[in-house]
Amino acid sequence: MSNDYDVVILGAGAAGLSAGLYSTRAMLSTLMIESIGPGGQLLITDDIENYPGFREGVKGQTLADEMYNQAERFGAKMEYAEIEGVENLYDDRKLVRTSEGDFTARALIIATGGSHNKLGVPGEDEFGGRGVSYCAVCDGNFFRGQDVVVVGGGDSAMDESFYLTGICNSVTIIHRRDDLRATKVLQDRAFSNPKYKWLWSHVVEEFVGNDVLEAARVKNVKTDEVYDYPTAAAFVYVGFHPNTEAFQEKLEMDELGHIHGDLHMRTNIPKVYVCGDARAESTRQLGAAVGDGITAALAAFHDLSA
Ligand code: NAP
Numbered sequence: 001m002s003n004d005y006d007v008v009i010l011g012a013g014a015a016g017l018s019a020g021l022y023s024t025r026a027m028l029s030t031l032m033i034e035s036i037g038p039g040g041q042l043l044i045t046d047d048i049e050n051y052p053g054f055r056e057g058v059k060g061q062t063l064a065d066e067m068y069n070q071a072e073r074f075g076a077k078m079e080y081a082e083i084e085g086v087e088n089l090y091d092d093r094k095l096v097r098t099s100e101g102d103f104t105a106r107a108l109i110i111a112t113g114g115s116h117n118k119l120g121v122p123g124e125d126e127f128g129g130r131g132v133s134y135c136a137v138c139d140g141n142f143f144r145g146q147d148v149v150v151v152g153g154g155d156s157a158m159d160e161s162f163y164l165t166g167i168c169n170s171v172t173i174i175h176r177r178d179d180l181r182a183t184k185v186l187q188d189r190a191f192s193n194p195k196y197k198w199l200w201s202h203v204v205e206e207f208v209g210n211d212v213l214e215a216a217r218v219k220n221v222k223t224d225e226v227y228d229y230p231t232a233a234a235f236v237y238v239g240f241h242p243n244t245e246a247f248q249e250k251l252e253m254d255e256l257g258h259i260h261g262d263l264h265m266r267t268n269i270p271k272v273y274v275c276g277d278a279r280a281e282s283t284r285q286l287g288a289a290v291g292d293g294i295t296a297a298l299a300a301f302h303d304l305s306a
Contacts, residue, residue: 005031007300008096008105010083011243013040014286015276016111017067018293019300020076023109026301030076031105033083033098039064040113041277042286044135046163051286060137079103083112085246089269107271107300110251110259111293112243114277114284119151119236123207131213131233136160140167143233149174149216151204152237158186160235165195172197172229174204174218199229207234242278254280265296271303 007023009016012034023030037043045060072078081098086108088095093104116134118124124132133139136150140163148168150161153175164171173190178200180187190196199218206217208228215228244257252260252268258280265273275292277284282292 002029003101003103004093005029005077005103005105006304007031007107007109007297008033008094008103009109009111010086010096010246011040011111011113011276011278012038012068012078013111013113013276013289014042014063014067015113015278015289015293015296016040016109017064017071018290019109019111019273019275019297020071020293021067021074022294022297023300024071024074024076026297028107028297028301028304031079031103032071032076033079033081033096033103035080035082037064037080038068038078042067044137045159046137048286083246086250089250089272094272106304108273109265109293109296109300110244110247110267110272110274110278111276111296112246112278114240114242116156116237117239117241119204119238121204121206123209123213124236127207127209127213127234130211131209131231132207133233133235134237136163136235139233139235140164143168145169146232147172147230148233148235149199149229149231150235150237151175151216152239153177153180153182154237154239155182155186156237156240158182158190160237161196162186162189162193164235165193168195170195170197172199172231174199174202174216174229176203176221177201204234240277240284244278258282261296263295264299264302265292266299266303271300273299 006028012032042060042064081100259274261274273296275296276289
């Protein structure tokens with residue numbers, strides 16, 4: 001495989017795969033670099049109900065496969081590697097260092113997405129893989145027919161907990177306030193489902209157990225009462241952070257590490273673009289990530305042709 005491309009895309013989630021499709025169709029030699037597998041967050045999402053064109057929804061894995069196969073059909077290449085750093089960003093040939101070697105490109109498209117935040121409480125790491133999880137689609141089946149908790153009150157918590165209601169006996173939402181942050185339609189769906197239980201105004205202080213997780217130690221923030229809430233599993237959805245460590249102090253970012261891009265996804269460095277959840281001001285929606293990726297590839301085509 002060549003190590004030099006017109007365009008190297010860092011990340012092959014929805015944004016990266018969309019950029020790859022448009023970049024190759026513009027006859028630019030294109031490499032996508034991804035550490036796990038094509039699809040990014042699609043791979044940890046069960047049903048997607050709000051991506052236009054699928055009246056009955058679509059499985060995340062199915063959409064990921066289709067997006068990847070489509071980009072590959074037009075010639076996009078894939079390298080499975082960890083991104084270690086980027087250098088020479090102002091040069092004609094920008095350098096990407098990875099676990100599988102170095103790659104150069106005339107243009108870089110950053111589509112590294114983001115990852116779910118941890119709570120940062122005792123026991124969270126200790127019971128990782130033994131009850132504490134950040135992926136209901138991956139781990140929910142281990143807890144079939146059991147009582148589980150989901151921590152958080154945003155769209156992720158509601159989407160993932162809904163998936164769990166199809167598998168588990170009950171799903172208790174532990175949320176630090178009395179109001180959910182999630183979109184109204186997701187709230188309504190949850191409130192009408194009898195499998196849900198609610199611990200409002202509660203925070204998790206610790207995960208406890210012996211060999212495996214046995215309870216979430218919770219605090220009622222209104223009364224300060226602390227007690228153990230038995231659970232077979234805890235799925236944590238308390239926000240999201242961009243995967244942009246490799247670009248710190250190289251590109252302009254907001255205070256949370258999202259990279260600034262203009263309407264064409266151009267960053268502050270010529271021929272370096274950002275798209276999807278790594279971009280500041282992103283709405284963090286699948287459809288928006290696809291649009292970002294397409295826009296970035298079109299901007300790269302325009303700039304490389306100038
Ligand atoms: P989010 O919207 O930031 O929600 C995080 C939730 O976790 C909030 O309810 C927050 O409570 C709570 N939280 C944060 N830190 C906490 C802590 N230390 N302890 C306890 N609770 C804590 O994150 P998200 O749900 O992952 O969503 C991220 C983005 O992706 C959003 O823009 C969302 O719209 C989008 N998304 C969309 C869909 C969809 O369209 N179906 C699905 C998933 C995600 P507070 O409410 O009190 O702040």
